[in-house]
Amino acid sequence: MIREQIEAKLREAFEPAYLEVTDESYRHNVPAGSESHFKVVLVSDRFVGERFLTRHRAIYGVLAQELEDGVHALALHTYTLKEWEALQDTVPASPPCRGAGTLA
Structure with a gap:
């Protein structure tokens, strides 16, 4: 499974x-069983001093093959x-998909 x-890749790269x-x-306009949209919450002290853009680019680099092979979207929450402690372990909910429910 994707x-x-x-x-596994994120655990290895970011500890x-x-x-x-x-x-x-399932929240998006994709065929049943698709594995194309993921939400990632990643807390790592490897991010200390890094801007969010740099953090996200690092994740995209680690997951380059998955993104090339069909992962369409990653909602990234990096801390x-x-x-993370300041947020009290809470993450924003993903917004609804604009095209959800339109696939027959």
Whole structure:
């Protein structure tokens, strides 16, 4: 499964204090069983001093093959441990897909 591949690669690359990879494909206008839209919450002190753009680029680099092979979207929530603690372990909910429910 693609979710497990993503999780394994991110664990190896970032040694996260917390990692959650959620398949949100069902919320989008894709065929049943698609694994194309994911939400990633990644907490790692490797992000200390890094801007969000740099963090996201690092993740895109690690997941380049998955993105080339059909992962269409990644909702990335990247934090240092200090930032995560300040959020009290909460993450914004993903917005609804504009085209959800229109696929017959």
